[in-house]
Amino acid sequence: MTKKIIIIGGGIAGLSTGVYAQLNGYDATIFEKHSKPGGMCTSWHRKGFTFDYCIHNLGGTGDVRLREVWDDLGAFEGTEIINHEVFTRVEDSKGNALNIYTDLDRLEKHMKEISPEDSKIIEEYVKAGKSLPMEDFFAMGMGGAMSKLKIATNLPKVMKWGKITLNDYAEKFNNEFLRRAFPHVQYNMSESNIPMFPHLLFLAGFNAGDMGWPRGGSLEFSRRIAKKFTDLGGELNQSSKVEKIIVEDDKAVGIVLANGKEHRADIIVSAADGHETIYEMLDGKYTTETINKYYDAYEEEQEFGLQVFLGLKRDLSSEPHAISLLLDEPVKLELKERDSLYLELFDASTGIAPEGKSVIKVVTKGNYDYWKKMRDENLENYRNEKEKVYNNILEILEKRFPGITEQVEVHDVTTPATVERYTLNFHGWQPWPVPDGGMKTMISGLSKTLPGLQNFYMVGQWASAMIGVSNAAVMGRSLVKELCKKDKKKFKTRN
Structure with a gap:
């Protein structure tokens, strides 16, 4: 008899x-x-432009093991992968620029040209990127015990580079510009004091020919996987919000939709927001102290929380695909001053801007409480504040791209309140690391199952407390592989 599986969240x-x-x-x-x-993992259209929200650099686009997952899912069918020469450029108003080239030999040469006196520290940096086994980390979960063993053998490197932040490493440089620029090399997340380890994994990915970007953007990427699912006979019900998970005798047996309809299955899987799943759909009846502490430990601000999109009548194909702008004078956003901005640029070759035109996406931290309170109390004030953010950022961009003000054809601003409304994600956030969780959570996850609840599983970023599109996809694969093992079935990856 064929087992039925209900999956909450598409x-x-x-x-x-x-x-x-x-x-x-x-x-x-x-x-x-x-x-x-x-x-x-979405995009939306405005006056012929596509504003892409999600994918920055995607693990598994190159000839690496993780590519198997995307090929299984049909994620790249009918499209091409764009590999950029420059991961990001950090620049100031004086004409100084640090290009993080995806060719690591070129990166080393470039940095030594900026600061010959820092040759030794530059060589250490590039060597670290080349030596990390990117494939083992990004494909973690695909290979079972052997994969975890390989990770374990690299723990000394993980521990070393996990304790040193980008800010810490920047202080090693003698060159004044490199000291200022280096903390901004990973999506401009300088205020987070992020460890060197994730940045070095990106370098390792570039060194392996990986971490590209699928032409057409995030929504088309998602739609290709959705098509694969329905082509295989799966049923995709959209505009179908799940309100409750039906539990009988501590077994998950079905779901109740917002319209009151019930659907039952042998196995229930939540790929939805973790907080919504645990505390709303299941009424907080199946949880642990660790899970409770995790959701109580959210920060007021989060990276990528505030995004501004501009559709331009301007060709930006000669510019790098990403720029971290170091500002001479801070820009005020959310009543706070920011001394830098992160820009992603998309020309017509990306498939999301018309010929001869471009999109600029500006990304910075966002404060959920600030935007949520304003939206709930006065929608007009909320919209006016978003427009103020746009105008403040446009003023900065005008200095970098003279004439841009007159070239804007359409713009949009998203806040954490936007994301919460659109996806129901807790506080509009992506997951944050488990306090003191470290490698244990990386391997075992946070809430893949819940104590005392049978026939129920969770997958995705909230279940693992780790961000990443690739991580989400691998978790789906790993769960089905586990189910096959329980049911004594040979796990298949292709039809």
Whole structure:
């Protein structure tokens, strides 16, 4: 008898679970709140421009093991992968620029040209990027015990580079510009004091020919996986919000939709927001002290929380695809001053801007409480404040791209309140690291199952407390592989 699986949420984790379930003889049905698939992996259209929200650099685009997952899911069918020469450029108003080239030999040469006196520290930096086994980390979960063993053998490197922040490493440089620029090399997340380890993993990815960007953007990427799921016979129900998970005798047996309809299955999988799943759909009855502490430990601000999009009548193909702008005078956003801005630039070759035109996406931290309170109390004030953010940023961009003010054809601003409304993600956030969780959480996850609840699983970023589109997809694969093992079935990855 074919087992039925209900999957809550049609983001990448839910879609991946659905595809692998169908490949392995299960009968999967996805219920997605929104009218389109992808969850946070999405885009939207404005006056001929596509504003892309999610993918920056995607693990598994190159000839690496993780590519198997995307090929299983049909994620790249009919499109091409764009590999940029420059991961990001950090620049100031004086004409100084640090290009983080994806060719690491070129990166080393470039940095030594900026600061010959820092040759030794530059060589150490590049060597670290070349020596890390990127494939083992990004494909973690695909290879079972052997994969985890490989990770374990690299723990000394992980521990070393996990304790040194970008800010710490920047202080090693003698060159004044490199000291100022280096903390901004990873999506301009300088205020987070992020460790060197994730940045070095990106370098390792570039060195392996990986970490590209799928032409057409995030929504088209999600739609290709959704098509694979339905082509395999899976049922995708959109505009179908799940309100409750039906539990009988501590077994998850079905779901109740917002319209009151019930659907039952042998297995229930939540790929939805973790907080919504645990505390709303399940009424907080199945949890742990660790999980409770995790959701109580959210920070007021989070990276990527505030984004401004501009559709331009201007060709920016000669510019690098990403720029961290170091500002002479701070820009005031959310009543706080920011001394830098992170820009992503998309020309017509990316498939999301018309010929001869471009999109600029400006990304900075966002404060949930600030925007949520304003939106709830006075929608007009909320909209006016978003417009003020746009104008403040446009003033900065005018200095870098003279004439841009007259070239804007359309713009949009998203806040944490936007993301919460669109996806139901807790406080509009992506997951944050488990306090003192470290490698244990990386391997075992936060809430893949819940204590005392049978026939129920969670997949995705909230279940692992780790961000990343690739991580979400691998979790779907791993769950179905686990189900096959329990059901004594051979796990299949292709039809």
